[in-house]
Amino acid sequence: MEKNILLLAEENLSHLATLNLQMYPQIFVNISSQDGSVSIPAAKELLALQLQHKCNIQLMTNSSADPDIAWAWLLGKLAASSPDKSITLLSDNKALLSLVELCTEQGQSVQLLQIHTTATPAGNEEKSEQSVAGMIAEKEGRQRKNEQIINALMKKASALPYQVTEGKSVSTFIKEQEVGADHQIQLG
Numbered sequence: 001m002e003k004n005i006l007l008l009a010e011e012n013l014s015h016l017a018t019l020n021l022q023m024y025p026q027i028f029v030n031i032s033s034q035d036g037s038v039s040i041p042a043a044k045e046l047l048a049l050q051l052q053h054k055c056n057i058q059l060m061t062n063s064s065a066d067p068d069i070a071w072a073w074l075l076g077k078l079a080a081s082s083p084d085k086s087i088t089l090l091s092d093n094k095a096l097l098s099l100v101e102l103c104t105e106q107g108q109s110v111q112l113l114q115i116h117t118t119a120t121p122a123g124n125e126e127k128s129e130q131s132v133a134g135m136i137a138e139k140e141g142r143q144r145k146n147e148q149i150i151n152a153l154m155k156k157a158s159a160l161p162y163q164v165t166e167g168k169s170v171s172t173f174i175k176e177q178e179v180g181a182d183h184q185i186q187l188g
Contacts, residue, residue, distance in 0.1 A: 005078060008090040009067070010038075013045050015090060015115055021053040024088070030060045030074060032067040041132075048132045051139065072099055079108040088113055 006024040008016070010031040021027065029046065031038055038059065050057050062070040071089075078087055087108065089096055092115040103110040 003082075003085040005082065005085050005087045006090060007071075007074065007078075007087060009093075010042050012090055012092065012115060013042060013049070016049055017052075019090075021049075021055050024055075026085075027055060027057045028060050028074065028078075029057055030062065030067075030070060032062055032064065032070060034063050036061045036063050044136065045132050048135050052135070068093075068095055068099070071096055075099055075103055075108075075110065079103055079106065079110075083108065085109075086111070091115065 004024045005026045005028065006019075006021075007028045007030060010029060013029065016027075031042070038061065046057055046059065049055075060070075060074060062073075064070045075087065075089075078085070087103070087110045089100065089110065090113045094114070097112055100110045100112045
């Protein structure tokens with residue numbers, strides 16, 4: 001298994017869909033929030049990504065006023081605990097480049113994937129949230145329909161394939177089913 005770790009900030013979650021997440025057995029999302037909370041749209045997007053890519057995404061919240069300190073702490077922690085792993089930072093923050101260079105000087109394999117942002121209409125974020133919610137609702141609908149089909153098949157399979165009209169003993173039934181000489185099939 002590849003030994004890659006992916007780190008990114010909450011504001012870059014939408015870019016995860018463009019990456020091959022199977023390359024990263026460990027994915028950390030760093031959320032900077034004074035109260036340590038996670039927004040509902042971010043939580044929905046994380047859950048949808050985990051479901052879609054079948055991967056585990058770990059959430060790191062920090063209440064630091066300076067997000068660069070949190071990045072330095074996280075990189076230091078991962079470099080110390082996993083020196084043989086390659087760390088990839090997905091960010092549009094060019095200030096992280098100095099952290100990457102420092103880690104590289106220390107012998108840790110760290111790369112910075114810079115995101116080039118372009119001006120987009122404000123409605124795209126709302127559409128993204130709706131599409132994630134739509135994906136979740138669609139998946140739940142498929143699961144519900146599959147469960148209904150499975151239940152119908154289970155009922156059909158558990159029903160008796162024959163109608164019992166009268167009670168006969170097994171030996172009587174077998175005697176009635178014996179094939180006489182006049183009922184034998186001739187093979188040609």
